[in-house]
Amino acid sequence: MDNRPVGVFDSGLGGLTAVREIMNILPSENVIYFGDTGRVPYGGRSRETIIKYARQDVQFLQSFDLKAIVIACGTVSTTAMDVITREYTLPIFGVVDPTARRAAGATRNGKIALIGTQATVRSGAYERLIQKWNPEAEVRAYPCPLFVPLVENGRFRRGDIVIETVASEYLKPIRDWGADTLVLGCTHYPLLMDVIGEYLGGGVVLVNSGVEVAADLKRQLRIRDLTADPGQSGDCCYYVSDSVEGFSQLASVFLNRDLSDSVEKVDIEKY
Structure with missing residues (x-):
């Protein structure tokens, strides 16, 4: 058993969808979450900038005594995973491999x-x-470059004309092509499952990267004998790089539970 926390980071709030799944299937695990809300979104940045941000995010999380890190960010997982896993000895898991395997x-x-x-x-x-x-x-x-900023601003519910208009533009080629499986390649996107599912129809399987990375984390912790004491109740600490105001309200939606824990601001440029 290992009761040290698991670190999780994302470019903003999207990684909280992965945290939600981790809490559901690994309720004994302690989690430290960092959302780089001051620099969201990462998706339009250069590879060099994404690697720089990812290094700083990992360095911050390593200031805690962690047993593993989850990169709950599709952009970092696809763009900087090879660099980060070479540079750090701590077990680091991304969203791409388990999500791709599920879709396949x-x-x-x-x-x-x-x-x-x-x-x-x-x-x-x-x-x-x-x-x-x-x-x-x-x-x-x-x-789908507009999805992340819209989700970060709470525009992800059915009936919202803005998100529904953007979604129909992005998803029409997918519906016309006849895909039967859709990979939600960003942890922000599970908040859009109702909107996406309604547009594409019930015959399309939506593969949730947050669900898949949480299941992979559970398996990896067991393989490495790093699971927490099943008798304890895990908790989560939250850190952001921008104002904490409003974070708790929107984070509660991502987590599907009230956020009673405190949120602290971090100067990520120090790392």
């Missing part, structure tokens, strides 16, 4: 669509891994 096994007609940030789509990481697990699959990737 879920498709029935071999047509898999991916939506993500511009950096995620540019990397080609999901396509390579999906075709590794299912060589017969055809994968098409679609950048």
Whole structure:
């Protein structure tokens, strides 16, 4: 058993969808979450900038005595994962591999669509891994740059004309193509599942990267004998790089529970 916390980071609040799943399936684990809200979104940045930000995020989390880190950010997982895992000895897990594996096994007609940030789509990481697990699959990737800022501003509910208009523009080529599986290649996107599901119809499987990375974390902790004492109740500490005002209200939506824990601001440029 190992009661040290797991660190989780994302470019903003999106990684809280992964934290929610971790809390659900690993209720004994302590979690330290960092959301880089002052620099969100990462998706339109250069590879060099994304790597720089990822290094700073990891350095901050390593100021705690952690047993593992989850990169709950599709952009970092696809763009900087190779660099980060080479530079640090701590076990580090990203969203891409478990999500790609799930999508490869879920498709029935071999047509898999991916939506993500511009950096995620540019990397080609999901396509390579999906075709590794299912060589017969055809994968098409679609950048959705407006989804993250809209979600970060609370515009993700059905009936919101802004998000529904943007979603229909982004998703129409996917519906027209006839994909039966859609990878939500950013941890912000699970908040849009109702909007996306309604537009695409019930026959399309939506693969939630937050769910998949949480399940992978559970498996990896067991393999490494790093699981927490099952008798304890885990908690979560939250850190952000911008104002904490308003974070708790929106974070409660991401977590699907009231956020009673305190939130602290961090000067991430120090790391």
